[in-house]
Amino acid sequence: MTKLSDDLLDWFKKHGRKNLPWQSSPVNVYHIWVSEVMLQQTQVATVIEYFKRFIFNFPNIAALAQAHEDDVLALWAGLGYYSRARNLHKSANIIVSKYGGDFPQNYPEVLALPGVGDSTAGAILSLAYNQPLPILDGNVKRVLSRYHRVNGHYSSSDVLKKLWALASHHTPQKNTAKYTQAIMDLGATVCTQRSPSCISCPICKHCEAYITETQLNYPHKKLKKVRPEKTIVFLIYQNEKNEVYLEKRPNKGIWGGLWSFEECNENDHDINEAIKNHNKDAKILASLTRFKHSFSHYHLWINPIVVFSPGGLDGYYQTKNLSLGVPAPVKKIMILLDSIN
Known part of the structure; x- marks a missing residue:
């Protein structure tokens, strides 16, 4: 010893x-x-x-x-x-x-x-x-x-x-x-x-x-690398019951296997096309405050956009008492939506 x-x-x-x-x-x-x-x-x-x-x-x-x-x-x-x-x-x-x-x-x-x-x-x-x-x-x-x-x-x-x-x-x-x-x-x-x-x-x-x-x-510090920044848009589809649309993410990549909002690139064309493909009768209600979520290897800027999607049923869930696993930023947005609705 x-x-x-x-x-x-x-x-x-x-x-x-x-x-x-x-x-x-x-x-x-x-x-x-x-x-x-x-x-x-x-x-x-x-x-x-x-x-x-x-x-x-x-x-x-x-x-x-x-x-x-x-x-x-x-x-x-x-x-x-x-x-x-x-x-x-x-x-x-x-x-x-x-x-x-x-x-x-x-x-x-x-x-x-x-x-x-x-x-x-x-x-x-x-x-x-x-x-x-x-x-x-x-x-x-x-x-x-x-x-x-x-x-x-x-x-x-x-x-x-x-x-x-x-x-x-x-x-x-x-x-x-x-x-x-x-x-x-x-x-x-x-x-x-x-x-x-x-x-x-x-x-x-x-x-x-x-x-x-x-x-x-000690221990000697590792040379810090500047973490890159990325930006995505969360499309938060809500129906008449204030239920939100969630889809399961692939197992590989960030938040693997969790349920999240649909996401797309930050440009008007991609946003409009994604909304149209989801529901041709959907329309944008509001843009929520942009915020940053940090990972060990990069920072992710998230732009949440609330979209009214009339008649949406499949894949829509109540945000309260949700039993599905969701990433922290999605949970944060859900809490905000509950306080608004």
Whole structure:
């Protein structure tokens, strides 16, 4: 056992998080799996309520496998990165058909599940089954980058390879579940990105960045690229009942598998042609305020146009108590429409 892992395990006894909703006794691997997928690219505080609703509706792997994909996506709406939800659903069906509903305990089998990478597989198996497997999520990358003053950003394959080697080096053969939770907790609550609490850190005495007072320099920042901007028009068709027209988006691309307004390019010709093709009797009622929705790789400007579409029935839905999964910008517009109507 290394000094880092020894110090972390001592710290975890008093300061580790032990009451998160997916932490239970006995351990529930299904809960751990769902939480680890939700925690990809998302912070714990955001995940908690989504996790509770998800487990309430799909209490086990069999229930998730039997669910309709739309119902799964509806509970995921607002959490982002929707391929995670579709992959959970696909994996549940694989587990039921291939493993009789029992989550596999073999690393290659877990890694083969859709949406599960090296770190997620390691986290699931170490937390659920105490297997001595390393993890390397964002928190762990930050802790190890500072502790060993690793130069370069982990988007580089060489840096990532070095961090994996360090993660493996520090992962103990025993008490792996506690260690895994401890190093994640340390990165989330103490060794934070902007304001690390180095004085209260259990590993600071041997942390190279702390010793050299360079902790804010690590991990090295990735050179920022200017995010491009795109613009679309949302055509919000409403019928006499103030129901709105929604169509399901393809699984690939942004908001994959969710339900959204029809969209088109921002020019009069395309807008008029789209409206005419939808309903020749439709007419524009109003243009709502243009707003920006940001993704990790670009900014999207959305121009919402409300269109009266008389007689529209197929594909029209009430906005209140909608059970379909919709993207955050669509939900935002629906709330606005409800306040107007």
